[in-house]
Amino acid sequence: MKKITKNLLFIVLGILIAGILYYIYLPAVNIHSANFWFFLMGLLIVCMLIYGFKKAGRQFLLTEGRQLRLNLDFQEMKGLKYMGILLIAVFLVYLVGSILSSTIVNAGKYQQLLTIEERNFAADIKEADYNTIPLLDKGSAALLGNRKMGSLVDMVSQFEVSNDYTQINYQGKPVRVTPLSYASPIKWLTNQKKGIPAYILIDMATQDTECVKLPEGIKYSKSEYFNRNLYRHLRFRYPTYIFDDQLFFEIDEEGTPYWVCPVKKFNIGLFGGQTVGNVVLCNAVTGECVDYQVEDVPQWVDKVYSAELLTRLYDYSGILRHGFLNSVLGQRDCLQSTNGYNYIALDDDVWVYSGVTSVSGDQSNVGFVLMNQRTMETRFYKVEGAIEDSAMSSAEGQVQNLGYVATFPLLLNIADEPTYFMALKDASGLVKKYAMVNVQKYQWVAIGDTIQECEKSYSELLNTNGIISRNADQIKTVSGTVEAIAPIVLEGTTHYYICLEGVEDLFDVDMSNEDLIEVIRYQPGERITLGYTEGYGLHSVKEIGGSKRG
Numbered sequence: 001m002k003k004i005t006k007n008l009l010f011i012v013l014g015i016l017i018a019g020i021l022y023y024i025y026l027p028a029v030n031i032h033s034a035n036f037w038f039f040l041m042g043l044l045i046v047c048m049l050i051y052g053f054k055k056a057g058r059q060f061l062l063t064e065g066r067q068l069r070l071n072l073d074f075q076e077m078k079g080l081k082y083m084g085i086l087l088i089a090v091f092l093v094y095l096v097g098s099i100l101s102s103t104i105v106n107a108g109k110y111q112q113l114l115t116i117e118e119r120n121f122a123a124d125i126k127e128a129d130y131n132t133i134p135l136l137d138k139g140s141a142a143l144l145g146n147r148k149m150g151s152l153v154d155m156v157s158q159f160e161v162s163n164d165y166t167q168i169n170y171q172g173k174p175v176r177v178t179p180l181s182y183a184s185p186i187k188w189l190t191n192q193k194k195g196i197p198a199y200i201l202i203d204m205a206t207q208d209t210e211c212v213k214l215p216e217g218i219k220y221s222k223s224e225y226f227n228r229n230l231y232r233h234l235r236f237r238y239p240t241y242i243f244d245d246q247l248f249f250e251i252d253e254e255g256t257p258y259w260v261c262p263v264k265k266f267n268i269g270l271f272g273g274q275t276v277g278n279v280v281l282c283n284a285v286t287g288e289c290v291d292y293q294v295e296d297v298p299q300w301v302d303k304v305y306s307a308e309l310l311t312r313l314y315d316y317s318g319i320l321r322h323g324f325l326n327s328v329l330g331q332r333d334c335l336q337s338t339n340g341y342n343y344i345a346l347d348d349d350v351w352v353y354s355g356v357t358s359v360s361g362d363q364s365n366v367g368f369v370l371m372n373q374r375t376m377e378t379r380f381y382k383v384e385g386a387i388e389d390s391a392m393s394s395a396e397g398q399v400q401n402l403g404y405v406a407t408f409p410l411l412l413n414i415a416d417e418p419t420y421f422m423a424l425k426d427a428s429g430l431v432k433k434y435a436m437v438n439v440q441k442y443q444w445v446a447i448g449d450t451i452q453e454c455e456k457s458y459s460e461l462l463n464t465n466g467i468i469s470r471n472a473d474q475i476k477t478v479s480g481t482v483e484a485i486a487p488i489v490l491e492g493t494t495h496y497y498i499c500l501e502g503v504e505d506l507f508d509v510d511m512s513n514e515d516l517i518e519v520i521r522y523q524p525g526e527r528i529t530l531g532y533t534e535g536y537g538l539h540s541v542k543e544i545g546g547s548k549r550g
Helices: 002-025 034-056 078-100 103-111 138-150 185-191 230-237 307-319 324-328 388-398 451-464 470-474 514-521
Strands: 060-062 068-070 116-119 159-161 166-170 173-182 196-203 209-218 248-251 257-268 272-283 289-293 335-337 342-346 349-358 367-372 378-381 410-414 417-425 431-438 445-448 476-490 493-500 506-510 527-534 544-549
Touching: 002 034, 034 078, 078 103, 103 257, 103 272, 103 307, 103 324, 138 159, 138 173, 138 196, 138 209, 138 417, 159 196, 166 248, 166 349, 173 185, 173 248, 196 248, 230 272, 272 307, 307 335, 307 349, 307 367, 342 410, 388 417, 388 431, 388 445, 410 451, 417 451, 431 451, 445 451, 493 514, 493 527, 506 514
Parallel strands: 116 378, 527 544
Antiparallel strands: 060 068, 159 173, 166 173, 173 196, 196 209, 248 257, 257 272, 272 289, 335 349, 342 349, 349 367, 367 378, 410 417, 417 431, 431 445, 476 493, 476 527, 493 506, 506 544
């Protein structure tokens, strides 16, 4: 009876330890999860230690050298032998499964994970709309978020801004959103009943930053503890799902906060060929979860596939096109994404942009790729030019006396010309200037204090080199009698402002453009014809141009 009691205690202790380890590490109960196999091996090691301790007892013999040794009866340790064999068997299954899932064995299958369609750049990418261009990278957004948080005296002592900053399309605008998080375990203890009261919303085009307060607090997040912790909440509801390491914070079109939780799908062997099979949407306030097949995810969801996963899948497609050995030795026709990426809003989705270059490490792109973060649709555009690093260096060279650093570029279409657009930041991370660099001729660089100044300078640069922007087609003309004309100096440059009789608008003529110098000959009462585009000064050779200030 006593022996049965001891064995029962041993079993209960083993179950208790297994439960604690499961609660802490949360492995998916799924043979495709590497963590599951590590958990089994760790559990077997713990059981072996407990079993050995049980069999050895607590008897210690003190030797003459005053050293302690354990009094082991190896005839009673047969259980250890069996558990050791089981441990080795589990390890071998994991090892063999890893090898059979690797690119060495399955190069062809990895290469075909992603379907790539070659498209035309000018047809797909519309000319830049400067009201919807995301001007901020994640680092700049974080500065704005922290600054906004510092102004909220009622919350700043209890919460801090999380580092999620997910870029999404919200009501037709590119924004970044991130929840608040508890500042410390003590702050969690005093605030967890009401939850996290707000999230930060940053307009990437206007840089407007808003703290959106919720009628009911966020109860499920990464900063929660125990059962309301997001990972633990998902694991208990879906014990067999292998969730991606990145869970995305998003808001729907009504501003309701959700966690977008991609579920890994392994297409090659036990652990290889990862894509996404399901998506769980978790309401951050109520914890309610809805499970979708990846093709059925609602339209408002923007991030299902992480940028890292998409670029990795593209690299498989480009590097393994002639097999594994070629990718290591000859490297014939091997292509890969460049060492960075950015995001583009297109067709109400968020697309990952990255350049495509050869694995030889030259400083040129053979094209670039767009990858849809919701559907995994991938488009390749064959455009030869400089890689992003070269364009960044070229832009930094224009302001090297100021020591500004360029952000990773965004790809724009300006006059059907693929153009890198980037911000130039000072040492404190604040955006000071903007730059545009032509992809194919990266020595063409335009700098401006504002995006409008930068675009104007770049358009003039294109015109100088015989490339006419589409905006030139939008040139309007107006004729009339000069009512008033006056010169004004703005930032060291002379501008002539002209009023025409019967016309409400005021016309600004920038005298730094030598083609417009003859405007100084006109006096009130004389007839004049002006060619203009609203907002910036594009003009034709035969007409005196100006920019319309309505």
